[in-house]
Each structure stands twice: as C-alpha cells, then as structure tokens.
Amino acid sequence: MTAKPERVRMPERPPAERIRDFEEVPLGLTPELARREAARCLQCPTAPCSAGCPVEIDIPGFIRLLREKREEEAIALIRRTNSLPAVCGRVCPQEDQCERHCVLGIKGEPVAIGALERYLSKREPESSPQPEPVRRGEPVAVVGSGPAGLTAAADLARMGFAVTVFEALHAPGGVMAYGIPAFRLPRSILEGEVARLAEMGVRFEYDTVIGATFSLDDLRDRGYRAFFIGSGAGLPRFMGIPGENLVGVYSANEYLTRVNLMGARHFPDWATPVSRGRRVIVVGGGNVAMDSARTALRLGAEEVTVVYRRSRREMPARHEEIVHAEQEGVVFHLLALPLSYRPDADGRVAVAQCQRMELGEPDASGRRSPVPIPGSEFEVACDTVIVAVGNSPNPLIPSREPGLETGRRGNLEVDPETGATSLPGVFAGGDIATGAATVIEAMGAGKRAARGIAAYLAD
Ligand code: FAD
Ligand code: SF4
Ligand code: SF4
Numbered sequence: 001m002t003a004k005p006e007r008v009r010m011p012e013r014p015p016a017e018r019i020r021d022f023e024e025v026p027l028g029l030t031p032e033l034a035r036r037e038a039a040r041c042l043q044c045p046t047a048p049c050s051a052g053c054p055v056e057i058d059i060p061g062f063i064r065l066l067r068e069k070r071e072e073e074a075i076a077l078i079r080r081t082n083s084l085p086a087v088c089g090r091v092c093p094q095e096d097q098c099e100r101h102c103v104l105g106i107k108g109e110p111v112a113i114g115a116l117e118r119y120l121s122k123r124e125p126e127s128s129p130q131p132e133p134v135r136r137g138e139p140v141a142v143v144g145s146g147p148a149g150l151t152a153a154a155d156l157a158r159m160g161f162a163v164t165v166f167e168a169l170h171a172p173g174g175v176m177a178y179g180i181p182a183f184r185l186p187r188s189i190l191e192g193e194v195a196r197l198a199e200m201g202v203r204f205e206y207d208t209v210i211g212a213t214f215s216l217d218d219l220r221d222r223g224y225r226a227f228f229i230g231s232g233a234g235l236p237r238f239m240g241i242p243g244e245n246l247v248g249v250y251s252a253n254e255y256l257t258r259v260n261l262m263g264a265r266h267f268p269d270w271a272t273p274v275s276r277g278r279r280v281i282v283v284g285g286g287n288v289a290m291d292s293a294r295t296a297l298r299l300g301a302e303e304v305t306v307v308y309r310r311s312r313r314e315m316p317a318r319h320e321e322i323v324h325a326e327q328e329g330v331v332f333h334l335l336a337l338p339l340s341y342r343p344d345a346d347g348r349v350a351v352a353q354c355q356r357m358e359l360g361e362p363d364a365s366g367r368r369s370p371v372p373i374p375g376s377e378f379e380v381a382c383d384t385v386i387v388a389v390g391n392s393p394n395p396l397i398p399s400r401e402p403g404l405e406t407g408r409r410g411n412l413e414v415d416p417e418t419g420a421t422s423l424p425g426v427f428a429g430g431d432i433a434t435g436a437a438t439v440i441e442a443m444g445a446g447k448r449a450a451r452g453i454a455a456y457l458a459d
Helices: 031-038 059-067 071-081 085-091 113-120 147-158 187-199 216-221 252-260 287-298 319-328 396-400 439-458
Strands: 140-143 163-166 203-205 226-229 249-251 279-283 303-308 331-334 336-343 349-362 368-372 378-381 384-387 426-428
Touching (some): 031 059, 031 113, 059 071, 059 113, 071 085, 085 187, 085 439, 147 187, 147 226, 187 203, 226 439, 303 336
Parallel strands (some): 140 163, 226 426, 303 331
Antiparallel strands (some): 336 349
C-alpha cells in the first residue's frame, strides 16, 4: 500500500533570527509545496470544508484551479466572497474553521487550506471584464474599519451602494492594525487589502468617533439611510487586584497599540514611548497574551514569563502561536495567578505575588475551572506587567444611542441572520455583538449584515 502524502510544512525563519526584528515569521509556501498540498485534496462533492468557512469560500473550487495552474482564476474565485484573503490565510483559526471540517482530518491531517489561500493571495485575480455594479442611491455608513466593517463595506460596494467607513483612529484595520503585530500580519498586506476597497469606491473618514464627533442622527442629516456598526471590543479588562495601577503595568491593548500603531519601537524617532522591560510578565493565555509576550521579546526583554491560571490544554491561543512563543524563549508559569503587585522605591512595579492553582470542575465555558491551592504563594520579580485577560465591547455607541438594545456583557443585541439591531436601519456585527472573538467570525457577520442592509433598503 502506498503511504498517503503528508501535509506540507510551511517554512519559517529560525527563532534566534526572528526575535531580533518584526518581520514575518512564516515564509509562505513555494509553488512546488502549494501544488503538492493541493494534490492531497479529495475534491469532495459536498465540500464539508466550505461549510466551516464563515465567508463561504468555494474551497474545492479554488484548490482545483490551483492544481490546474490557473492561479489567477483561483484567487478571483476566493475574492468573490472574501475581501481579505491575505489576512485570513495568516490569522484565521483554520483549525477551528474550514480545516476542522476537512474529511482528511478524520484519520490524518486536514488539507492546509489557510496556507493555500495565503499562497494564492499574492496573485492578482484574472482581469476578466466584470459588469459594473448597478449604482444605488442610498448611501450607507459603516462605523469601524476592523474586519467586520471592511467586509460589510466591500460587499455593499459590490452591490452598488455608496459606502463611507468612519474610523475613530488615524489608520484602518481595527485590531488587524493596532493589535496583531507585524511579525504575524505585515502592514503592507493590510494596506494592500484596504487599497483594494478604496479602488472599489469605498470612502474612508479617519479620526472620526461616531457617538462623539458625529451622532447617528448627524449622519442621517448627511443623507445616510442605513448603518453598520462594527466598533469592536476594544475595552480592556483588568483583574482588579492591588498594584494594577503601578507604573509599568499595561493593558495588552495599550501596550500593543503603542508598538503597532504609534511607532513606539522607534522611540525617540517617533513620539510615543513604551516600557522596554527587562523582566516582563504577561498575564493571560490567549492570542493577545502570546502577541504581547513575543512583542516584549522583540523589544529586548531578557525574560518574558506568561502567567496563566489554567493548564496548557485550556489555553485559548492558537496552538501555532503558543509553539512560536515557546520556540522564541517565552517561559510559561501555568496553573498560576497573580494576586497583587508591589512597587520598588520609585513606585514602579517590581514584584508579582502569585498563587498556584489546580483544576476543578468545568465552569460555564466548559473548561475545568482553576482552584487556588492554599499556602502556595510565590513571587516573580518584574519591571513590566502586561495584562491580557480579555476585552469587552466598546461602550461608546451603545451608551450614546439609548434605543440600541444591549446584552448583559454590554454587547449590542442583533439578529444573527441579518445583523439588525433594535433600531430600524441600524445593523451591527463582529466583536461589538459577540464580545471578543475572531477575524473570520467578524467578517462573516459583516457579510450577513451587508445582505440585511440591502434587503432593508430594498423594502
Ligand atoms: P475591531 O477589529 O476591534 O475593529 C473595530 C474598529 O472600530 C476599530 O478600528 C476601532 O477604532 C473602531 N471604532 C470603535 N469605536 C468607534 C466609534 N465610536 N467610531 C468610529 N470607529 C470606532 N482573531 C483571529 O481570528 N486570529 C488571530 O490571530 C487574532 N489575534 C488577535 C490578537 C490580538 C492582540 C487581538 C486584540 C485580537 C486578536 N484576534 C484574532 C481577534 C480579532 O482581531 C477580533 O475578533 C476582530 O478584529 C474583531 O473585528 P471587529 O471588526 O469586530 O472589531
Ligand atoms: Fe478557512 Fe478562513 Fe480561508 Fe475561510 S477564510 S477558507 S475559514 S482560512
Ligand atoms: Fe478537499 Fe478537505 Fe474540502 Fe474534501 S473536505 S474538498 S479533502 S479540503
């Protein structure tokens, strides 16, 4: 019996080299590797993999075109439903989405769908003459330029609507710009995807905070007939323990925004500074914690320790990110929780007092809950702490628009099929509705809401 071909591995830069800069870590597939991986696909007629893709990509279709060396047609097929393939190929949690549904995963390893999508995203789609979209009169306002807003904007523009994206920050992308570091998502990739939207006629207004600079009523007065709110979950959570307000303790949001968006790693050439800690503690076990830890290493930290209250099995970060952090030298204190921080004589954080935990019964999330072990306290010396224990929905718009119904966690309540909120003409999706989730889930929500808006305006 001939052995089944193995899933190809994406080449990566060696850890010792990559922790010295912010260049991308995985190098992408070569044409030879991409074709070899594409050849593993069974071309299942029912396409179970596509059912796991929130933006509905025809996965067997694009893999078949890739196999036939029709790469321009393959990327054109992907772009028909996914306006950010270069992003998704890099940061999508494929193992929980498309690849989880791949039949090859039942007995072996699924097709590397994300890596193939990333490979094709370098190609320009074939320029077959496309019919001009029918121009429609009603302008639509999109609030927020994260993956939810950009996807809604792209789909609405394709349908012929005049779309303006209002963004509070000075640059587009949401978390893709201020949160996910360049060594996972190079900025040129994001800029390229946003430029495509501008070419499609989407307008961008930056430094514009809806709910402060303009209300939704102001936008109605400017002629907007429908709204998509994709304002995300940018409100950092803290643990509420003593010492969290000491100098040197950051929320991961602030730390990453300083580095990624405000150029702090180039300080003093750029105006924004950031602590270049020698001994850095990162609290949390998700992607945000891994990004913070790996960023601190690249800023020159000698020791970066992740403190997480459950075991490795329960860590919410992508497996790939945990492995990359380990390879780069991040130390993990698992089953441990900070109880308080103490300052040095100058008022800067100097010691984290922690406690060991053991796993008890499963909690509401289905994961075994951490239970403190009495008398197990220990101390870790530090000069910087980055708190990455979660984010809540951005409260500004819900608080300024009292007609918008909110849920228990401050999220906007929406119809899951259309994104409709409790206010007529106002739709929402992404992290503002679900709480902190993923890029692809936010994109799926933007897509559904674009259809919902089109149906609303057609009535
Ligand atoms: P966001 O991306 O948060 O975008 C919201 C935008 O709205 C922002 O640009 C914000 O400035 C703007 N805004 C907010 N309020 C207003 C207002 N009032 N007026 C105008 N604009 C406003 N997901 C993955 O799938 N894979 C990963 O590897 C991954 N890594 C992550 C790493 C980090 C550090 C973080 C923080 C998150 C990560 N995520 C990852 C989660 C993912 O990035 C988010 O789920 C996703 O970006 C949510 O998209 P969104 O469009 O809903 O909101
Ligand atoms: Fe898979 Fe994400 Fe690509 Fe969809 S967009 S096919 S879920 S990698
Ligand atoms: Fe190919 Fe896997 Fe999709 Fe089947 S389920 S078509 S093998 S990618």
